[in-house]
Amino acid sequence: MGKSLDGKVALVTGAGQGLGRAEALYLASEGAAVVVNDLGASVEGEGRESKPAQAVVEEIKAAGGKAVAHGGDVSSYDDAKEMIDLAIKEFGDFHILINNAGILRDRMIFNITEGEWDAVVKVHLKGHFNTMRHACAYWREQSKHSGQPAYGRVVNTSSEAFLMGSPGQPNYAAAKAGIVGLTTSTAQAMAKYGVTSNAIAPRAATRMTEMFGMDKDEFAPENVAPLVGFLASPAAERISGQVFIVWGSQVSLLAPLRIEEKFETKGRWDYPRLADAMQPYFDKREPVTDGFIVKY
Template identity: 50%
Template sequence: MSTLLDGRVAIVTGAGRGIGRAHALELASHGAAVVVNDFGVSLAGEGTGESPADEVVAEIREAGGRAVANGADVADFDQAAAMVRQAVEELGGLDILVNNAGFVRDRMLVNTSEEEWDAVVRVHLKGHFAPLRHAGAYWRSEAKQGRPRAARVVNTSSGAGLQGSVGQSTYSVAKAGIAGLTLVAAQELGRYGVTVNAIAPVARTRMTEGAFPEMMAAPDEQGGAGFDAMDPANNAPVVAWLCSEEAADVTGRVIEIEGGRITLETGWRHGPAVDGGARWEAADVGPALRRLIAEGPVPEPVYGA
């Protein structure tokens, strides 16, 4: 077993299946004790009564690691607080938070219901905020009492949130919000020794195989054996390193992972500008703005455009 994360305690949300499961197993393989969170829901976010977190916990323990299951709804403020307390009380502290839980309800914008919008934004965006808020408060308290922890947060954004995705307006908005939350939290929590980064993973999961069936096929389904670029486990080693004490100087970054390719996303930046020195006349705005557009880079294409 690797010692990269030896002695560290982690929470991984949505860790019963797919990308989250791979994160939990990877962190445990490097020595971390893991709170394996999974609410047990369907792809659309409906309760199923299943306990996939228990299976992951059993797998970690069979390999000689330490893990406990947690069934919290991460978007419930009080349940998120209890999850942080569980890590501290049962595993001895908290050093790592990997926010991964989520689901999709894909619709074109004009077909999206209010309930679908609220549900997706709640589980992704509030489901990142609530655990991060309580973990951050714990780390601040530890630092103020002279026990600073080399804490790490890895959030989960998406290419849909960074470039947009046709038919996924709600999901794209939530994932864009997570990227913004990552930037602010990195600055606010840095004074307590906490780094906050985000990944934009590409993988074959319940959330992607229905939307992109050809792209998400395994190598043998594509007609040949070889490296499976869509394996959810491809993302986990990057997360493990970001969660290590070695990564103390990396914060406020969004990293896309696709198979063996790692891309540092650059996000919104100030582009070409013009200052008229006074309030603009409406008739003059068009020519000025068109010149700036001509000078600036062509935007990344929206997925599905």
């Protein structure tokens, strides 16, 4: 029996270690040829080192797979194009984009600097946009040329930090929320070209989460990779615009945001009527934890 990703070509960003490495190895083990991108930066996004990406390429090749390294920066629009061009040049086509590269600059909203804000939004949100922009242009052109749907799969990396409003991560939570908006917008825009776009909110024991002392088995990045592989596969062609929380042996599908309560009046609302409607509602509403979203 063939493997689920035989003949497919993938790019995994930030794949020199942690979640990206596990995802690249998994895609390769399922038959995909992989561009292993990694800047080789610190958790804060500083420095540059080509060894981590190259080491993952060697691991894939040693296991009989196909891979090539790219040491570019996802926050660069031109580097992102180069990554996809490299996939096409080396392996003849491009099918799967796994956006994973990320950094942290944690700080409370009242202390965060402009630079800390910009750096995180640039790597996560703009980094996701950069690769998606070039990948989607390629797939749209391919589909228009052939008159058939292309094969395109985007798997983005969001975070529960956004769902929970992580207080020490205003930059990161905002970027991860933006990634969900980018994911669903792209899902809508690219459906007619045969492209799906989904996001995961993973939990894994990596250098990024070292301070939490997470159990290395339960939170192994390898527990996250199979969902990414599945979403990249032909079997997932009808799954798009979705967000999944994934860790250990659990995969949870998020429901769309829903209206909790509708307040209506005759004509335009005014202050007294808004106060009459809102105050009693919020007075009796306990702060509740609804699964993962803390409501105040």
